[in-house]
Amino acid sequence: MKACKVAVVGGGLAGLYAARALHASGIDTMLVEARGRLGGRILTADASGMPAEDGFDLGPSWYWPEMQPAMAALVAELGLRSFGQNSEGAVVFERMSREKPQRYLPAALDQQSMRLASGTAAAIRALSGQLPAERILLDTKVTAMDLAEDGVRLTVQTREGSAESLHAEIVVAALPPRLLEAAVTFTPPQDPATAARWRDTPTWMAPHAKFFAIYDKPFWRVNGLSGTAQSMVGPLVEIHDATTASGKAALFGFLGVGADQRAALGEEVLKQACLAQLARLFGPDALAPGATLLKDWAADSLTSTAADRSGGGHPIPGSPRWVSGPWEARLLLAGSETSETEPGYLAGAVIAAKRAVAEIRSKMDRE
Known part of the structure; x- marks a missing residue:
C-alpha cells in the first residue's frame, strides 16, 4: 500500500497549487489525477x-x-x-x-x-514542474475513501483497471463537490446535509x-x-x-x-x-x-454528472464548512466551487487551495 502525509485528489489548478505549496513546506504529498493529463477543466x-x-x-x-x-x-x-x-x-x-x-x-x-x-495550461505546466514526477499519479481514479483512526484509506482504480490502496493522514479533494459526491463512496457516509450540499453545488463549465x-x-x-x-x-x-x-x-x-x-x-x-x-x-x-x-x-465524465446536464447557474459563495462529522478532521475540500470568493473561476481555485493549505499547515504546527 502506498502512503503519504497528504493526498491531493484532482490535478487541476486547485490541486496543483495545493500540492506544490504542501511539497514546498516539506509535507509528504501525493497528487492523484483520474485523467491521463493534468489541468482538469483547463485544456x-x-x-x-x-x-x-x-x-x-x-x-x-x-x-x-x-x-x-x-x-x-x-x-x-x-x-x-x-x-x-x-x-x-x-x-x-x-x-x-x-x-x-x-x-x-x-x-x-x-x-x-x-x-x-x-x-491557460501554461499555469498548469509551471505548477507541475515544481513537483517531483514520482509524486504525481495520472490515470488513477479514486473510487472510495474509508476513514481510519490514523487517516484515510483511498481505493484507486489504475489505467489497467486494477484496484490499489493509498493511505494518507489528510485528504484534499480538489475537485467539484458534485463530482466528488457522485464518484466517491465514503465509509462512514457523509452527513446527509453535507452530501446534499455537495450535490446541489453547480459545477462551473460542466x-x-x-x-x-x-x-x-x-x-x-x-x-x-x-x-x-x-x-x-x-x-x-x-x-x-x-x-x-x-x-x-x-x-x-x-x-x-x-x-x-x-x-x-x-x-x-x-x-x-x-x-x-x-x-x-x-x-x-x-x-x-x-x-x-x-x-x-x-x-466529459470526469467533469460532469447527470445532474449537470440540465444546466444550472454559477456556484454561489456560502459557508466555508464543507465537511462535518467524523470526516471533518481528515478531509478538506479545495475545488474552485468551494471558494468563499470567485467560486468556479480560476481565482476561486487558487483561493480555495490556499485555504486548504493554510488549514493543513496550522494542523501540522499544532501536532
Missing part, C-alpha cells in the same frame, strides 16, 4: 484538439487582475506572460432570425479580461460546450469587428475572438443548446450550424475555417 489544445503548449483554451481562458488579485499574483509568481482579450472594433448583436445582425461600438471596459500567452473555428488570419479585425457577438438566435449565444498571443486566428462561442439536444443533434450538425451563424455575423469568410473544435464538457 489548451491545438487545431486537432490535442493538448498543446500553444493553443486554444477549450476550458477557462480569462482572468481579471483587478477583481481577482489571487490569480494575478499567481501569474506574476510563476513568471507567466499575459495579454488582453481583443476588444478593438464593433460588437455584433443578433436579436432575431428575421432581422439583420446589428453592429455597435461598445463603451469602454471597466475591467480588462486577460489571457495567458500560450494558453453543462457547457465551446465551439472554435480556426482561420489563417483574423479577417473580422480587418472588417472593423472585435470578434465579440451576442445572439438570441443561436446556436452560439456568446462569441469572442480566440486568437492566440502567437497570432493563431480563431473565433469561439458558447453553445446555447442544452446538453441532451447537443447529443441528439451530433457534433457535425452542430459545427455546421455554428459556421452558418458565424457567416451571418462576420461574413462569408467564416465559412472556410482551417479547422473546427467542439468541446462538450457535459459529455
Whole structure:
C-alpha cells in the first residue's frame, strides 16, 4: 500500500497549487489525477484538439487582475506572460432570425479580461514542474475513501483497471463537490446535509460546450469587428475572438443548446450550424475555417454528472464548512466551487487551495 502525509485528489489548478505549496513546506504529498493529463477543466489544445503548449483554451481562458488579485499574483509568481482579450472594433448583436445582425461600438471596459500567452495550461505546466514526477499519479481514479483512526484509506482504480490502496493522514479533494459526491463512496457516509450540499453545488463549465473555428488570419479585425457577438438566435449565444498571443486566428462561442439536444443533434450538425451563424455575423469568410473544435464538457465524465446536464447557474459563495462529522478532521475540500470568493473561476481555485493549505499547515504546527 502506498502512503503519504497528504493526498491531493484532482490535478487541476486547485490541486496543483495545493500540492506544490504542501511539497514546498516539506509535507509528504501525493497528487492523484483520474485523467491521463493534468489541468482538469483547463485544456489548451491545438487545431486537432490535442493538448498543446500553444493553443486554444477549450476550458477557462480569462482572468481579471483587478477583481481577482489571487490569480494575478499567481501569474506574476510563476513568471507567466499575459495579454488582453481583443476588444478593438464593433460588437455584433443578433436579436432575431428575421432581422439583420446589428453592429455597435461598445463603451469602454471597466475591467480588462486577460489571457495567458500560450494558453491557460501554461499555469498548469509551471505548477507541475515544481513537483517531483514520482509524486504525481495520472490515470488513477479514486473510487472510495474509508476513514481510519490514523487517516484515510483511498481505493484507486489504475489505467489497467486494477484496484490499489493509498493511505494518507489528510485528504484534499480538489475537485467539484458534485463530482466528488457522485464518484466517491465514503465509509462512514457523509452527513446527509453535507452530501446534499455537495450535490446541489453547480459545477462551473460542466453543462457547457465551446465551439472554435480556426482561420489563417483574423479577417473580422480587418472588417472593423472585435470578434465579440451576442445572439438570441443561436446556436452560439456568446462569441469572442480566440486568437492566440502567437497570432493563431480563431473565433469561439458558447453553445446555447442544452446538453441532451447537443447529443441528439451530433457534433457535425452542430459545427455546421455554428459556421452558418458565424457567416451571418462576420461574413462569408467564416465559412472556410482551417479547422473546427467542439468541446462538450457535459459529455466529459470526469467533469460532469447527470445532474449537470440540465444546466444550472454559477456556484454561489456560502459557508466555508464543507465537511462535518467524523470526516471533518481528515478531509478538506479545495475545488474552485468551494471558494468563499470567485467560486468556479480560476481565482476561486487558487483561493480555495490556499485555504486548504493554510488549514493543513496550522494542523501540522499544532501536532
